[in-house]
Amino acid sequence: MDCRSNNENESSGSKMKCEYEEQDETITESSNVEVEEDTSMCEVGGDKTSADYYFDSYSHFGIHEEMLKDVVRTKTYQNVIYKNSFLIKDKVVLDVGAGTGILSLFCAKVGAKHVYAIECSSMADMAKEIVKLNGFSDVITVIKGKVEEIDLPVPQVDIIISEWMGYFLLYENMLNTVLYARNKWLVKDGLVLPDKASLYLTAIEDADYKDEKIEFWNSVYGFDMSCIRKQAIMEPLVDTVDQKQIVTNCQLLKTMDISKMASGDASFTVPFKLVAERDDYIHALVAYFDVSFTKCHKLMGFSTGPRSRGTHWKQTVLYLEEGLTLCQGEAVVGSMTVAPNKKNPRDVDIMLKYSVNGRRCFVSTTQQYRMR
Numbered sequence: 001m002d003c004r005s006n007n008e009n010e011s012s013g014s015k016m017k018c019e020y021e022e023q024d025e026t027i028t029e030s031s032n033v034e035v036e037e038d039t040s041m042c043e044v045g046g047d048k049t050s051a052d053y054y055f056d057s058y059s060h061f062g063i064h065e066e067m068l069k070d071v072v073r074t075k076t077y078q079n080v081i082y083k084n085s086f087l088i089k090d091k092v093v094l095d096v097g098a099g100t101g102i103l104s105l106f107c108a109k110v111g112a113k114h115v116y117a118i119e120c121s122s123m124a125d126m127a128k129e130i131v132k133l134n135g136f137s138d139v140i141t142v143i144k145g146k147v148e149e150i151d152l153p154v155p156q157v158d159i160i161i162s163e164w165m166g167y168f169l170l171y172e173n174m175l176n177t178v179l180y181a182r183n184k185w186l187v188k189d190g191l192v193l194p195d196k197a198s199l200y201l202t203a204i205e206d207a208d209y210k211d212e213k214i215e216f217w218n219s220v221y222g223f224d225m226s227c228i229r230k231q232a233i234m235e236p237l238v239d240t241v242d243q244k245q246i247v248t249n250c251q252l253l254k255t256m257d258i259s260k261m262a263s264g265d266a267s268f269t270v271p272f273k274l275v276a277e278r279d280d281y282i283h284a285l286v287a288y289f290d291v292s293f294t295k296c297h298k299l300m301g302f303s304t305g306p307r308s309r310g311t312h313w314k315q316t317v318l319y320l321e322e323g324l325t326l327c328q329g330e331a332v333v334g335s336m337t338v339a340p341n342k343k344n345p346r347d348v349d350i351m352l353k354y355s356v357n358g359r360r361c362f363v364s365t366t367q368q369y370r371m372r
Contacts, residue, residue, distance in 0.1 A: 067099065067163075070312045076293075076302045077163065078106055080193065084296045085110035087191060092154060094118070096147060096162035096181050097174060101127035101140065103161050108139040115140045116157065118147050118181075147177045157185050161193040167238050168316040169199050169289040170338065171371045173346045175256075176263045192259045196292040200305065202250035203274045203332060204241055206283040207323065213237065214319055236350070236371050237317040241286050241306040247326065248274035248282070250305070253336060267339040274333075276326035283323045285332075285352065287316045318352065318369055330358040347372040 089111035095104045098117035107115050117140055119127055124144035131140045143150055160181055166172035217229035253270045292301035304313045334354030341347035348371040355364035
C-alpha cells in the first residue's frame with residue numbers, strides 16, 4: 001500500500017515500545033522556531049571533489065530553512081540548553097558545524113562564557129551577521145573553515161555541541177568531524193551534546209510503493225529498463241513510513257557513545273532478528289535512529305522512528321529483491337554491515353545478509369546498498 005506522507009512534521013501516533021520515551025517532553029510548539037544545520041562546511045571554487053559539493057551545498061539558505069523548520073529537532077536542542085543552563089553557564093562551548101549559528105545563540109543566551117562556532121560554508125558570513133544583529137558578538141566567535149584545518153584561540157573547550165546526524169544516522173560522515181574536535185579540544189570529563197545515538201531496524205509491507213519506485217523499470221512503455229531497476233534497488237529511499245505498514249518488532253542495532261567512541265566504531269557488523277507480529281508480506285527493511293542527551297537533569301532526546309513525530313530525517317527504506325511471506329511468530333534473521341564508502345567517505349555502504357525459514361517462505365541471500 002502507498003502510505004507515504006508529504007508532511008514531515010505529521011504525527012504518526014503512539015511510540016513503538018523500543019522508541020525513545022522522552023520525546024514528547026522535549027517538544028513544544030513555537031511559531032518562531034530556529035535551528036542550525038549540521039555540518040562543518042566550506043566555500044569552494046575551481047575543481048570540485050564530491051566533498052566540495054557537499055560543503056558547497058550548505059552555502060544556500062534553503063537547506064538551512066528546512067533544518068530551522070524541523071520543530072522536533074529544534075525544540076529538543078533548545079530545551080536541552082534552556083532547561084539545563086547549569087551545564088552551559090560560564091563554560092567555553094564549541095559548536096561544530098554551526099550553520100546559521102542557532103545553537104551558539106542558544107548557548108550564549110543562557111550564559112556561556114564564550115562560544116566558538118565553526119562553519120565551513122559561506123553561511124559563516126551570515127552567521128557572523130546574525131550574531132552581531134542579536135548582540136552576541138562579544139560572546140560568540142564565528143570561525144570560517146574546516147574543523148580539521150582551523151586553529152582555535154583557546155587550547156581547550158568545556159563542551160562540544162553539534163547536530164551532526166545524517167540520513168540513516170551516518171550519511172555524510174560528519175560524526176568523524178565531531179570526534180576529531182573532541183579528541184583535539186575537549187577538556188577531560190568535558191561534555192558532548194548529544195552524547196548517545198542509537199540505530200534501529202524494523203520491517204514493512206510496501207508492495208504498492210515498491211512497484212511504483214522499483215518494479216516500474218521492468219517495463220517502461222513496453223521497453224525493458226531493468227538495468228535501471230538494479231541501480232534503484234541498491235539506493236536506500238529516504239521517506240516517511242506509515243506505522244500501519246510495520247509487520248515486525250523493531251530491534252536496536254547499535255548504540256554509539258559519542259563521548260567515548262573511536263572513529264572506527266562507525267563501521268560495524270551487527271546481527272538482527274525481526275519477528276513477524278502478524279501474517280503479512282515484507283518488502284523492505286526500515287532503519288531509523290534516536291539521539292539522547294544523558295547528562296541533562298532529566299533524560300532528553302528524540303526519535304526519528306515511524307511511530308514518532310516526523311522529522312526531516314524521515315526513515316531509511318531498504319527494499320528487498322523479492323517480497324517475503326511471513327506468518328506470525330516467524331522471523332527474518334540476518335546481519336547488517338555498515339561502513340563509509342571507500343571512494344567517497346560521506347556516502348554509506350550497507351550490506352544486508354538475511355534469511356527466512358518459514359512455512360510459506362524459504363530464502364537466504366545478500367544485498368548491497370549505497371547511500372549517496
